[in-house]
Amino acid sequence: MNLNCVFIINGSHKEGFRIEESDVDWMIWSKHHRVFWTLSQAQDNNSSKQTQMLADCSESPPGFALLQLIKTKSCESILETIVKMNDKFYISSSLHKKKQCSEYGHAFKIHGPCVSGEIDHVEYDSAYCFACNFWPPSASSWTERCHFWPPSQTVNDIVKTGCHFVAIGSKQGNHEDIEWRISFSLAEHKLVFSMNHFQFLTYNLLKLFLREVINKTIEENKLLSSYHIKTAVFWAIQNNVFPRLRPKNFLKCFWMCFKVILKWVYEGYCPNFFIPENNMFHTKIFGATQNKLFVKLYSLYEKGVLLCILESPSIKSYTLFFPYIHNFSSGTKENALISRAELEREVFTKILAYNAVLIPNLTFCLRVLDSIEQLIGEPLKEIQVVQLQRATVSVLQNTPFILHSWFNSSDYFLLNLSCNTERKNNRQMYVIDKISMNMLKFTDKFGCITDMLYIVMYFYKTCRNTEASTCLKMIDVKIEKLHSRRNSNVDTNSAEEHSWSMNFRKLLPMSFRLSNKISYIMELMIEQHCSLQNNKPYLYISSFVLFLMLKFLNNKHVDIRRSQEALDYLQIITDQGQEFFIEKHTRDISWQILGICQQISGNPQAALYAYKQALKVDPCNDIQIATQKRILNVEACIRSGFYKKN
Incomplete structure (x- = not known):
C-alpha cells in the first residue's frame, strides 16, 4: 500500500449499508497533490513537496472544472497526463484514468470516474482523485441554505473538509476529456451520519x-x-x-x-x-x-x-x-x-401550463380543452385554480395559430378535394376565424396585458392591420392607466394597494415565450426554425421588444409616424440594454428584432450593426445561424444596389 496516498471506503459500505451483490467503492488521493481555487491559496500553502493545481470553472458547466498545473516535480508520474491548451498545462481526466487502469492490468476497466474490476469475486470501484482543502465558490450558496438542517457544527466541519475532483468531464461542455467533476463524497457522508x-x-x-x-x-x-x-x-x-x-x-x-x-x-x-x-x-x-x-x-x-x-x-x-x-x-x-385524483389534477395542470404548446397538434389541443372542461367544478386548491387558468389561456392562445396553419396546409387541401368551390372554402375560413377570435377574446379576460400580443399577432398574420392597430392602442391605454395608478399620490386602503401592486406586476418585462413549432408571424420564422434545429423548444423574447416590433410592423401599413416612433424607441432600449426592458437571456433576439425592423425600414447599415451585436451577446436562443443568414442577405442587397433602387 502506498503510504503517500489516502484510502477511504466510499459509497454504501461507508454509510453502513450491507446489501448483497453491491460493489465496494474506494476514494484514493495523494497527500502530495493539492488543488486550490486561487493563486493566493496556493502561495499560502507553498510546499516544496506538493504538486499544485488551480481549479478553473470559467469554461466548464456547473459542478465541473479544469485543473491547471502550476507547480510540480520533473520526475512526477503526473506529467504523463498533461495536455497543453492556450499556452497552459492541464491535467487530463481521461489520460489520468487510462494511466491508473494500465497499472492494474487487463482485468480492470474504466467505469465512469473509476477504475473497476474484480478481486476474489468482489467488485471494486476505485476513484483516483485530487483533494482540495477549500470549499468551492460555486457551492457557497449551500451554506446559506442550511437554516434547518444540517446542524451548524456539521456545516462547519463540511466546509473545513473541502472537496475532491474525480476524473470525469461533462458531456455538455467543450472539454470532456480534460474536465474533472467536483465531488462532495466526504461531505455527503457527514450528512448521512447527521440524519436521525x-x-x-x-x-x-x-x-x-x-x-x-x-x-x-x-x-x-x-x-x-x-x-x-x-x-x-x-x-x-x-x-x-x-x-x-x-x-x-x-x-x-x-x-x-x-x-x-x-x-x-x-x-x-x-x-x-x-x-x-x-x-x-x-x-x-x-x-x-x-x-x-x-x-x-x-x-x-x-x-x-x-x-x-x-x-x-x-x-x-x-x-x-x-x-x-x-x-x-x-x-x-x-x-x-394527497389523493390520486388530486395528484392527477396537479400534474395535469403543470403539464398544460408548461408543455401544452410543445405539440402543435389539433387533436392534442382538443383533448386538453376537453380535460379542462372536466376539471371545472372540481374542488381545486387556489394554486391549482391559477394553474388551470394559465393552462387554459396557454392552449387557447396557441390553438388559433395552429388552426390557421392547418387550414392553409396541404393536409387540409387533400382532405377537402371535393370542396373545391371558393365559396365553400371562404365559408369554412370564416368559421375557423370566428372560433379563433372567440378563443383569443376569452384569454383576454384571464390573461395579463402582454397576453394581448397574441391577438395583435393573429390580426397581423391575417392582414387585419386596422384591428391590430386598435388592439395596440388598447395596450398603450392599459399600460398608461396602470402607470397613472402606480404614480398617483391618492391615499387608498390596503386592499386597493394590493390590487394595484398585483396589476403593476403585469408591466414587468417578463420574457414572452413562443413555441418554435408554431408559426406566429413571418418575420420571425427564420429565427424559430434555427432555434428549433438547436433543440430549443421556445423562443424567449422580451414582451416590450415584441410589443414595439408589432407596433412597427403593423403601423407600416397604417401610420408611418407611429411606426417610426416605435422603431426609434426600440433602438433606444436595445442600445441601453436595461434589464427592466430586456432580460439578459433575451438580448440576442432583441438585437435580432431591431435588425429585422431596420432592414424592413430600408436602413441596411443600421441592420448590419444590430445583427453583429446579436452575435456578440450570450446566444441564449441559439439563433446565430439565422443572424449570419440575415447578414449575408443584407450585404448581398447592398452590393446589388437594391436599397438605392427603393
Missing part, C-alpha cells in the same frame, strides 16, 4: 426500493442511481417537507421523497444538493428516455403508497411492517396523503 433514525430508515427503504422495483422494471440501463435517491432525501430533509418523524409517519416520509423524484423526472432536472445549477439528469435522463421513465414511475405512483411499496420482495416478506401500514391507512383525512 427515521430519516436514515427512509433513505435505506428508498435505496432498497430503487434496487428491487424501479431498476427491475426499466428495460434500459439503470437510469436512476442511489446518488439521485440520496440527493432527494437531502433536499427533502433540508426543505423540512417530512411530517413529524414517528413510526406511523414512516411511509409518508418515503412517499414524500418518491414524489420529489417523480417531479424531477417529469421536469428532467435533478439539482445537485451543493450546486443546484448542476443538473444531474442532463446527459442521462432526457427526451424519449425521460418520458419512458416518467411513465414507469407514474404507474407505480398510481398504485398508491401501500401497493407501490409492497412491490419490493424484501419489504413484502416482513410481517412486522404491516402495523405501520395499518396506522398509515387508518389516519385522518387531514393527515392523509
